[in-house]
Amino acid sequence: MSAPADNAVAGGVRAPKRARIAARTLRTDRWWLPPLLTTLGLATFVIYATVRAFVRTAYWVPEYHYLTPFYSPCVSTSCVPGSSHFGHWFGAFPGWLPLGALVLPFLLGFRLTCYYYRKAYYRSVWFSPPACAVAEPHGKYTGETRLPLIIQNVHRYFFYVASVVSIVNTYDAILAFHGKTGGFGFGLGNIILVANVVLLWAYTLSCHSCRHITGGRLKHFSRHPVRYWMWSQVTKLNNRHMLLAWTTLGTLVLTDLYVMLVSSGAISDPRFVN
Numbered sequence: 162m163s164a165p166a167d168n169a170v171a172g173g174v175r176a177p178k179r180a181r182i183a184a185r186t187l188r189t190d191r192w193w194l195p196p197l198l199t200t201l202g203l204a205t206f207v208i209y210a211t212v213r214a215f216v217r218t219a220y221w222v223p224e225y226h227y228l229t230p231f232y233s234p235c236v237s238t239s240c241v242p243g244s245s246h247f248g249h250w251f252g253a254f255p256g257w258l259p260l261g262a263l264v265l266p267f268l269l270g271f272r273l274t275c276y277y278y279r280k281a282y283y284r285s286v287w288f289s290p291p292a293c294a295v296a297e298p299h300g301k302y303t304g305e306t307r308l309p310l311i312i313q314n315v316h317r318y319f320f321y322v323a324s325v326v327s328i329v330n331t332y333d334a335i336l337a338f339h340g341k342t343g344g345f346g347f348g349l350g351n352i353i354l355v356a357n358v359v360l361l362w363a364y365t366l367s368c369h370s371c372r373h374i375t376g377g378r379l380k381h382f383s384r385h386p387v388r389y390w391m392w393s394q395v396t397k398l399n400n401r402h403m404l405l406a407w408t409t410l411g412t413l414v415l416t417d418l419y420v421m422l423v424s425s426g427a428i429s430d431p432r433f434v435n
């Protein structure tokens with residue numbers, strides 16, 4: 162990465178009125194470390210999730226009704242028996258189509274357009290800029306005013322779909338309280354599934370769009386005590402949005418990995434009831 166030539170750019174750090182500094186940055190600390198770690202973290206999740214979405218194995222534990230969130234809802238006749246909690250909406254999917262294809266694009270869109278993730282990948286992947294006081298390599302900046310980045314403004318609609326998916330995941334987690342021979346059962350897998358759902362709700366409700374939906378456009382909070390209370394609660398979560406964004410990436414992988422290991426017989430699920 163190098164700074165653009167002076168005559169190539171009219172704006173940014175090379176704008177005529179800016180100080181003429183030849184070095185890309187005067188920072189001497191390890192400013193490159195956070196963007197590097199962010200890139201590695203995101204890349205790890207994307208690779209893992211992509212591989213898991215396509216393998217079509219070990220996503221359902223028939224004894225305990227554990228279903229990985231990567232395959233939920235499973236609404237194709239290609240899904241293994243028992244895993245389609247909402248019935249079959251489609252016939253068999255071809256092998257190249259993930260069984261969770263109905264929701265994966267929306268979940269991906271929700272994360273990609275998230276305000277926190279935008280900040281993370283604009284800095285770490287797009288270097289725009291990579292860190293405070295470090296010049297970016299791009300010649301011009303148009304922000305989110307043109308295609309393709311203007312699409313970021315549909316984030317609110319991804320939020321609505323993500324809320325529905327959280328309801329679906331909650332239903333899956335409730336159905337998973339299932340014993341080996343039927344009836345009620347409870348094991349370590351239930352704790353993992355429930356923890357994942359609770360954190361997914363926390364992440365979803367901490368969304369900036371949710372904060373605006375609950376408290377935006379109000380001129381007087383005092384006249385809308387219920388919305389003010391909701392906005393206050395969402396704001397508390399919103400303060401932890403970055404933490405929840407990373408935590409839920411981790412819990413999604415952990416939940417999927419656990420279901421995969423139990424389903425494949427690599428480990429057995431410690432049971433507390435049945």
Ligand code: FES
Binds near residue numbers: 275364365368
């Ligand atoms: Fe991050 Fe909406 S701002 S999910």
